[in-house]
Amino acid sequence: xxxxxxxxxxxxxxxxxxxxxxxxxxxxxxxxxxxxxxxxxxxxxxxxxxxxxxxxxxxxxxxxxxxxxxxxxxxxxxxxxxxxxxxxxxxxxxxxxxxxxxxxxxxxxxxxxxxxxxxxxxxxxxxxxxxxxxxxxxxxxxxxxxxxxxxxxxxxxxxxxxxxxxxxxxxxxxxxxxxxxxxxxxxxxxxxxxxxxxxxxxxxxxxxxxxxxxxxxxxxxxxxxxxxxxxxxxxxxxxxxxxxxxxxxxxxxxxxxxxxxxxxxxxxxxxxxxxxxxxxxxxxxxxxxxxxxxxxxxxxxxxxxxxxxxxxxxxxxxxxxxxxxxxxxxxxxxxxxxxxxxxxxxxxxxxxxxxxxxxxxxxxxxxxxxxxxxxxxxxxxxxxxxxxxxxxxxxxxxxxxxxxxxxxxxxxxxxxxxxxxxxxxxxxxxxxxxxxxxxxxxxxxxxxxxxxxxxxxxxxxxxxxxxxxxxxxx
Amino acid sequence: xxxxxxxxxxxxxxxxxxxxxxxxxxxxxxxxxxxxxxxxxxxxxxxxxxxxxxxxxxxxxxxxxxxxxxxxxxxxxxxxxxxxxxxxxxxxxxxxxxxxxxxxxxxxxxxxxxxxxxxxxxxxxxxxxxxxxxxxxxxxxxxxxxxxxxxxxxxxxxxxxxxxxxxxxxxxxxxxxxxxxxxxxxxxxxxxxxxxxxxxxxxxxxxxxxxxxxxxxxxxxx
Numbered sequence: 235x236x237x238x239x240x241x242x243x244x245x246x247x248x249x250x251x252x253x254x255x256x257x258x259x260x261x262x263x264x265x266x267x268x269x270x271x272x273x274x275x276x277x278x279x280x281x282x283x284x285x286x287x288x289x290x291x292x293x294x295x296x297x298x299x300x301x302x303x304x305x306x307x308x309x310x311x312x313x314x315x316x317x318x319x320x321x322x323x324x325x326x327x328x329x330x331x332x333x334x335x336x337x338x339x340x341x342x343x344x345x346x347x348x349x350x351x352x353x354x355x356x357x358x359x360x361x362x363x364x365x366x367x368x369x370x371x372x373x374x375x376x377x378x379x380x381x382x383x384x385x386x387x388x389x390x391x392x393x394x395x396x397x398x399x400x401x402x403x404x405x406x407x408x409x410x411x412x413x414x415x416x417x418x419x420x421x422x423x424x425x426x427x428x429x430x431x432x433x434x435x436x437x438x439x440x441x442x443x444x445x446x447x448x449x450x451x452x453x454x455x456x457x458x459x460x461x462x463x464x465x466x467x468x469x470x471x472x473x474x475x476x477x478x479x480x481x482x483x484x485x486x487x488x489x490x491x492x493x494x495x496x497x498x499x500x501x502x503x504x505x506x507x508x509x510x511x512x513x514x515x516x517x518x519x520x521x522x523x524x525x526x527x528x529x530x531x532x533x534x535x536x537x538x539x540x541x542x543x544x545x546x547x548x549x550x551x552x553x554x555x556x557x558x559x560x561x562x563x564x565x566x567x568x569x570x571x572x573x574x575x576x577x578x579x580x581x582x583x584x585x586x587x588x589x590x591x592x593x594x595x596x597x598x599x600x601x602x603x604x605x606x607x608x609x610x611x612x613x614x615x616x617x618x619x620x621x622x623x624x625x626x627x628x629x630x631x632x633x634x635x636x637x638x639x640x641x642x643x644x645x646x647x648x649x650x651x652x653x654x655x656x657x658x659x660x661x662x663x664x665x666x667x668x669x670x671x672x673x674x675x676x677x678x679x680x681x682x683x684x685x686x687x688x689x690x691x692x693x694x695x696x697x698x699x700x701x702x703x704x705x706x707x708x
Numbered sequence: 709x710x711x712x713x714x715x716x717x718x719x720x721x722x723x724x725x726x727x728x729x730x731x732x733x734x735x736x737x738x739x740x741x742x743x744x745x746x747x748x749x750x751x752x753x754x755x756x757x758x759x760x761x762x763x764x765x766x767x768x769x770x771x772x773x774x775x776x777x778x779x780x781x782x783x784x785x786x787x788x789x790x791x792x793x794x795x796x797x798x799x800x801x802x803x804x805x806x807x808x809x810x811x812x813x814x815x816x817x818x819x820x821x822x823x824x825x826x827x828x829x830x831x832x833x834x835x836x837x838x839x840x841x842x843x844x845x846x847x848x849x850x851x852x853x854x855x856x857x858x859x860x861x862x863x864x865x866x867x868x869x870x871x872x873x874x875x876x877x878x879x880x881x882x883x884x885x886x887x888x889x890x891x892x893x894x895x896x897x898x899x900x901x902x903x904x905x906x907x908x909x910x911x912x913x914x915x916x917x918x919x920x921x922x923x924x925x926x927x928x929x930x
Contacts, residue, residue: 494761497788498717500810505723508813512730528923535810571887573862574900605894 245433249425257414257420259354264410266568272403279373279399280361281335287375287392322372330356333388351391358389363396371396435459439468451479485549493542500538532543533669537655540671544654547678554596554682558706561632562588562625564601569623572608581615583608585623592631593703595683600703602661603679606672614697615640631685631702639696648691652677709824710734710751714758715786720809724757727813728820740767740830748774753781755823757816760787768801775802782823783880786811800811804827815878822872822881835870837884838930840909842870853865856908861886865901866909869918869928878925 240246271312277614322342323334332355345351350366357376365371374393435457442455454472458463510516511524547553569583576583593600611621615638624635647658655670680687683703691697711733715721718739725735732734736751738744741762748756756774760767767785774783785803805819835842839852849856858866864886869877878894887894902918911918919927 494788497809498720501788502719502723503715504810505720505727509727509730512727531810539808550889571894571897574904575897578900622790647900 242368245426245429248429248433249422251424253418253422256425257418260417261414261502262408266414268403268406268410271406275399275403279394280375283361283373283375283394284377284390286394287377287390290392291377291379291390322395324351324355324391326355326389326391328358328378328387328389349524354391357391360576361575371400385396435461435464436467439464439471445470446475451475451482482491482549489542489545489549492545496538496542500531500535504528504535507531536669537671540669540675541654544671544674544678547675547682554599556594556596556683558592559597559600561591561593561594561600561634561703564597564604564636565623565625565699568601568605568608575609576612576621579612579615580617581612581619581621583621585624588623588625591625591627593683593708594631594706595703599679600683601678603701604636604675606633607701610672611636611638611640611697611699614638614642627705628702630705632705634701634703635698637696637698642693642695642697643689643691644693645691651689652687709754711820712734712736712738712744712748712751712753712758713758714738714741714756714762714767716740716759716762720759720786723813724816727817731817733820741767741770743784744763744770745773749777755782755820757784757786757820760785771801771803784816784819784823812878812924813877814921815880818876818878818881818925821875822877825875826874835867835873837870837873837928838915839913840870840917842867851913853886858905858908862903862905862908865898869926872928874927875930876921876924876927881925 292624302368319651321339324338324342324346324527326334327333338346340505342351345366351364354364354374354376357374359376362372362376363371372393373396374391377386377390377392379390438459439455442453446453452475454475455468457468459465489685507524507528511521511528516524565585565588569585573583588680608621608623615621619639622637624633624637626633626635644656647656650656651658654674657670677687680701680703685701685703688700689697689704690700709732711728713721713724713728713735715737716739717722723740725737728735736746736747736753742764744758744762758767758770759876762770767787771783774781782805783803784805784807786807786809787808807816807819816846832845833845840849841851842849842863845877847863849858849863849866865882868882868886875878879898882898883894887897900922906918910918915930917928917930919929921927
């Protein structure tokens with residue numbers, strides 16, 4: 235199995251989508267909840283503040299204005315009550331000037347001295363929040379008081395420490411902010427688990443499918459999951475397999491029938507011709523015809539054999555028997571054997587240091603492919619030339635190169651040389667006795683071994699064939 | 709020599725009978741597996757030639773039955789299929805040789821002769837033809853008392869020819885037995901090696917030992 239990034243998996247995407255959506259929903263709900271709470275607490279706070287302020291003012295109003303602004307008019311009990319009741323208040327006239335009063339708490343007096351309440355003193359109504367230099371947050375209600383006919387009107391600024399409320403809200407914010415990644419992590423892992431469970435049956439189906447080859451197409455996938463979605467997948471998969479298997483079988487049956495129907499008459503023709511030729515009493519002209527027939531039969535037989543081999547190979551029948559094989563050993567064998575043929579044509583096969591490299595393959599078929607290519611090089615070389623065979627490792631592949639300096643291939647023919655029965659030069663090729671299928675078979679062999687084949691050629695300069703096969707570690 | 713031919717294709721059966729009889733064999737013909745088995749039980753044969761795809765009892769089923777009663781009897785199978793696995797399976801099943809249709813009759817004849825002489829063809833004794841001596845153990849060859857240097861392939865080829873002395877061996881048989889391969893491309897190589905061998909063991913000696921049989925193959929005889 236190929237190693238793939240986890241990011242591309244459905245499980246990954248599902249769990250993250252799930253996690254992000256849940257996080258967004260929770261974040262939205264959380265922030266609107268927060269907004270509502272903070273708004274509501276502000277309103278409540280203000281309402282209470284205003285109530286306090288009114289109560290306070292009404293108390294102040296019990297005595298005449300001149301008196302109520304001195305401690306004289308209030309008993310010590312009242313003073314204490316006021317201090318406890320409203321620790322933060324300041325009274326100004328309408329011009330924002332502080333009316334001196336002994337009832338101001340020490341804290342307020344200190345603040346006034348430091349000028350912290352400067353903005354507050356000009357307010358005549360409504361509410362105002364302010365933050366002292368020491369970080370304390372206050373909320374003040376501003377309330378006018380005094381007789382309307384009397385010109386001496388005052389503004390009472392009555393405040394409360396909002397620290398507690400602020401702290402609560404701050405905590406809520408912190409919890410909100412920190413919980414988002416936590417929720418995300420939690421929902422992603424829950425999503426991961428759930429998606430894993432939901433996808434498991436599909437994984438099982440995929441595993442079964444991976445083990446299918448053309449040889450065991452009649453395997454039906456069984457699943458213990460009876461969810462409808464899974465059942466549907468399994469059923470459609472199985473029925474696809476069944477159809478595939480049937481068509482493979484039909485192709486194979488056809489190949490077998492074709493082989494029989496083609497080979498039997500060929501066998502009869504060849505046998506009868508040969509036996510007729512053995513008769514000593516034949517006239518010479520008949521003998522010539524029979525001999526010529528036999529030659530053509532031989533050619534026909536080669537074509538039929540190669541066509542049937544290709545058909546069989548491509549019908550998906552597993553005809554390769556793979557095991558690790560030493561390519562250098564095969565090449566040495568072939569070079570030794572073909573050198574004899576090459577020398578007949580004053581050719582030399584050269585190989586520079588064949589390293590020990592192994593591929594997983596069928597010895598017989600690899601031999602057949604390489605033999606075919608070397609044979610081609612010999613056929614199309616010019617007398618006195620050389621053929622270079624090379625073997626090297628290129629990344630994870632083993633590269634086999636076969637190069638000749640022969641007649642080459644025209645660039646217009648190059649893309650078609652692997653086509654069945656294609657001949658670049660019909661007249662010449664036929665005398666060389668090939669079936670026209672050799673390279674198609676070579677290409678099939680290479681591809682059946684998960685390899686690649688490349689051909690570079692220039693007319694009159696020669697041809698280089700490169701085969702890449704997956705290497706096996708020794 | 710008596711040969712039982714079991715072949716359902718009438719025309720193939722007929723030319724086999726005709727050709728084999730011309731070559732001096734006595735031939736009995738059966739047109740299906742059942743008939744073949746009956747005939748096999750009813751007479752003594754020196755060799756069985758059968759098609760693998762037969763009506764009634766297939767060749768696959770027939771071979772083990774023949775083997776059971778006559779373990780040493782040479783069996784040559786014919787088939788219209790040539791997939792590699794068939795070939796392996798065929799030999800595993802216990803037939804001694806295997807020919808794919810279409811085949812050359814000369815090829816078949818050579819293989820029949822090879823099978824009939826099988827017993828004598830093995831062993832480590834020295835092989836001789838006229839004044840040529842080959843020692844399979846020491847891997848030495850001499851002609852007229854003179855030692856001759858041969859490459860491994862040349863030696864193997866000469867040994868094969870000597871073991872089939874006086875018989876015709878086809879290029880295909882040489883490729884299969886000496887090269888252990890079965891590709892058409894190799895048949896050209898055989899000619900080249902025969903030439904090498906001739907240059908080393910025949911040139912300058914009398915009589916000539918390696919003879920070309922036109923259109924069929926080679927034969928080593930005195």
